[in-house]
Amino acid sequence: VEEWEDKELPTQHFNSESNKIQSHCEHCNAENKHNELVTPRLLSRGQFLLKVDGEGTYQCTETGLIFEVNRKVDIKYCVLSWSKYSDLIVKPWAVGGPLFDVKCDPLCLTSIQFPHSLCLGHQDANMTFKVFHVKSTGASLEYTVDHSATHVKWRVSSLSPVGPVIQSEETVFHHGAVILYKAIDHNPSLSFRVYVATNNESFIKDISKSVKHSSKKFMKIDKPPVCQKLLQNGKKYRLISEPEAEITPEEIEFVDGSLLKLKSYIEVYLEQPVEFKLLLVEMDSEEIVWKAKLRECDWVQQNRNQNISKSCTSGNRRRKRSSSLPDEMVYDKRMKQIDSSDGVKTKTLLTDTQLFNLAEKLGKEWLKIAIANLKLNISEIDAIREKEDNVTISKFKMLKKWQEKEQSNATAQNLCNCLKNVDSVEVQDVLRGKQKIILVIYLGSSCVFVNSKSVL
Numbered sequence: 239v240e241e242w243e244d245k246e247l248p249t250q251h252f253n254s255e256s257n258k259i260q261s262h263c264e265h266c267n268a269e270n271k272h273n274e275l276v277t278p279r280l281l282s283r284g285q286f287l288l289k290v291d292g293e294g295t296y297q298c299t300e301t302g303l304i305f306e307v308n309r310k311v312d313i314k315y316c317v318l319s320w321s322k323y324s325d326l327i328v329k330p331w332a333v334g335g336p337l338f339d340v341k342c343d344p345l346c347l348t349s350i351q352f353p354h355s356l357c358l359g360h361q362d363a364n365m366t367f368k369v370f371h372v373k374s375t376g377a378s379l380e381y382t383v384d385h386s387a388t389h390v391k392w393r394v395s396s397l398s399p400v401g402p403v404i405q406s407e408e409t410v411f412h413h414g415a416v417i418l419y420k421a422i423d424h425n426p427s428l429s430f431r432v433y434v435a436t437n438n439e440s441f442i443k444d445i446s447k448s449v450k451h452s453s454k455k456f457m458k459i460d461k462p463p464v465c466q467k468l469l470q471n472g473k474k475y476r477l478i479s480e481p482e483a484e485i486t487p488e489e490i491e492f493v494d495g496s497l498l499k500l501k502s503y504i505e506v507y508l509e510q511p512v513e514f515k516l517l518l519v520e521m522d523s524e525e526i527v528w529k530a531k532l533r534e535c536d537w538v539q540q541n542r543n544q545n546i547s548k549s550c551t552s553g554n555r556r557r558k559r560s561s562s563l564p565d566e567m568v569y570d571k572r573m574k575q576i577d578s579s580d581g582v583k584t585k586t587l588l589t590d591t592q593l594f595n596l597a598e599k600l601g602k603e604w605l606k607i608a609i610a611n612l613k614l615n616i617s618e619i620d621a622i623r624e625k626e627d628n629v630t631i632s633k634f635k636m637l638k639k640w641q642e643k644e645q646s647n648a649t650a651q652n653l654c655n656c657l658k659n660v661d662s663v664e665v666q667d668v669l670r671g672k673q674k675i676i677l678v679i680y681l682g683s684s685c686v687f688v689n690s691k692s693v694l
Contacts, residue, residue, distance in 0.1 A: 266357055266387040266413075273297040273304055284443070285316040301439065302353035303338065304389060311346035315339060317439045318399055319447075324497040326377045327370065330405045333496040334367060334390065336439040337401035344397050351389040352402045355438040357411040357468050358387055365406045372399040379403065401440070412494060413437040414465035416518060416528045419449050419456040420537050424590060426638055428537075430506040431456065432477060434492060434518065437464065441496045448501050459537060461530040465518070473520060475527065480515040483508045489521065511631070538594055587648055588641065590634075596653075597633035604633050611656045612640040 277299045278286040288305070289312050290296050297304045305313060318337040320327070327333065335354035340347075358365065368379040369392040382402075383391040390402040404410065415437045421429040431449065435441045449456045469475075469492050476489045484507040495501055508514060511534055518528040600607065608614045614636065622635045640656075641648040 288313045304351035306348040313342040320496040321499045331403045334402035334404035347394040351391045355436045411468040414469035415463040418459040422455040428508040432504040465528045467527040478517045593637040608636045
């Protein structure tokens with residue numbers, strides 16, 4: 239188990255770091271309404287700290303854990319991965335919910351109720367829950383006090399990694415979630431990873447870690463993740479795209495992958511950046527299990543927000559020093575700093591997001607700019623216009639064509655030089671930073687945002 243760190247993070251990190259996905263189907267009515275809901279402090283590395291003032295039963299709003307305490311106590315806890323203990327979970331037992339590491343004085347805790355990811359429906363009598371408990375002497379399966387439609391109650395003996403497991407004589411139904419990630423690269427095409435998972439925080443956290451440590455860069459796409467139909471082990475599902483996309487594999491057989499170190503996913507590839515729908519369909523019944531519509535703004539705007547968030551964090555000191563300078567002076571000063579560097583920043587190639595931001599700001603003069611300034615052929619422009627009705631996308635493809643022809647010279651500095659003398663108010667506004675676009679592109683990792691009055 240990783241060492242605890244007591245560094246507290248801002249409240250807004252709950253949204254980005256917590257893997258909680260709420261869902262209760264018609265069979266699983268929300269219970270435990272008599273418990274006091276409490277929001278923990280978020281420490282570093284996904285760890286939570288809950289401070290309770292006295293005896294009572296408290297439910298964590300972030301993880302769903304329910305603690306029954308007999309006195310004032312501080313409780314630290316975090317979500318762990320089941321894959322580390324995969325050799326210790328053997329049939330007929332299976333994972334029933336998230337695995338937690340809980341730390342506090344065990345004498346202060348009477349019981350813990352763990353959230354589970356199963357739909358009990360009408361099979362309650364044929365299911366047996368136990369709690370997987372890792373001790374210094376080894377792992378054991380301990381008896382539970384009770385279980386409900388949403389939780390498994392366990393009387394605390396000692397504290398260490400603990401989580402619910404289940405044994406069932408019948409088919410197990412899982413609450414499911416579909417998690418989307420988009421590859422970030424310089425290609426106009428779209429590539430996504432689609433993960434079909436149980437609604438289990440340990441599983442979802444493992445997916446996040448797997449994507450983070452991938453050789454490619456990804457961004458999470460925020461779409462409603464909860465499946466509208468329960469998932470079953472052994473059932474086959476098919477992912478469908480409208481319009482048609484390259485989907486690999488075309489169908490999957492669902493298994494709860496909580497214990498697997500490598501998490502399987504479906505790859506979705508579209509050659510052009512267009513709006514499209516994704517549907518997960520159960521093959522036997524042809525019923526839709528999950529669906530979402532993905533629009534260009536889902537990844538363009540979100541990627542832009544991530545860049546702004548990073549720049550706001552890293553550029554606070556720089557902005558304070560420059561806040562009293564006019565835009566032109568700041569612009570010139572930054573350009574000189576970049577020009578006098580070792581060339582690494584000026585050689586940074588433009589990303590698709592940066593080109594799209596600029597494309598949105600180009601006006602009716604974009605055809606003239608393409609030919610006179612970016613030196614594109616009329617045949618290349620006609621080919622773009624024939625294939626694309628959306629003007630903004632056409633502008634974007636025009637900039638991409640310039641980038642392809644320039645190759646390693648397709649830098650922010652080179653683009654600025656090409657557009658510097660354009661006789662267009664809109665383009666000049668962009669160049670002067672009034673639209674907060676070209677300066678961000680030009681400065682690359684410096685990411686200083688300038689408007690017509692001040693540096694933000």
